[in-house]
Amino acid sequence: MKQHLGAGLAILALAATLSGCGSSSTAPAGSSPAAGSTTGSTAGTGSSGASSASPSPTSSSPPASSSQAGAAVDLKTASSTAGSVVVDAKGMSLYFFTKDTKDSGNSACTGSCLVSWPPLTTTSGTPSAEGVTGKLGTISTPDGKKQVTLNGMPLYYFAKDTKPGDTLGQGVGGVWYLSDPSGAMIKAAGQGY
Numbered sequence: 001m002k003q004h005l006g007a008g009l010a011i012l013a014l015a016a017t018l019s020g021c022g023s024s025s026t027a028p029a030g031s032s033p034a035a036g037s038t039t040g041s042t043a044g045t046g047s048s049g050a051s052s053a054s055p056s057p058t059s060s061s062p063p064a065s066s067s068q069a070g071a072a073v074d075l076k077t078a079s080s081t082a083g084s085v086v087v088d089a090k091g092m093s094l095y096f097f098t099k100d101t102k103d104s105g106n107s108a109c110t111g112s113c114l115v116s117w118p119p120l121t122t123t124s125g126t127p128s129a130e131g132v133t134g135k136l137g138t139i140s141t142p143d144g145k146k147q148v149t150l151n152g153m154p155l156y157y158f159a160k161d162t163k164p165g166d167t168l169g170q171g172v173g174g175v176w177y178l179s180d181p182s183g184a185m186i187k188a189a190g191q192g193y
Helices: 002-024 033-040 047-053 055-060 062-066
Strands: 075-080 083-088 095-097 136-140 146-150 176-179
Touching: 083 176
Parallel strands: none
Antiparallel strands: 075 083, 095 176, 136 146
């Protein structure tokens, strides 16, 4: 009897935790999962919080509801010494490669190039952004993933950028450049946010 009671309480605790997670993922659109823990305490304030959370994930992004909260926004902007730049949802800088051809549907960065310049990929059929005004799209990578494009140009990370705010790839080899929110290459010098 005590084992059944203990198991029942564990299930209730798990259900309460999951319902708290469900309502926190809708409140901070595009924020990190850590931000959801702040709003988790508001999930227990009443049924109105739970009922308003239920329709929101369905209407905003149905495919992302079962994956991760960060998938809701692929791109956003951040201030840097080079001005306002495009970054991923976690704040990591993104770059254009001048050897890519706009709207070609292909990336000129292949093989060993991808070790230093990994592509920004998405699981979404339609990438989303906050503060980015350029046209978003995707192309297929050789391994079948979807690489995000901005104004028809593929976007990449720089492997030596290890934290949000790093812009160590800016100007590398005279062919790698940050993007402004409109999707234009920023060819001015400047590193760091």
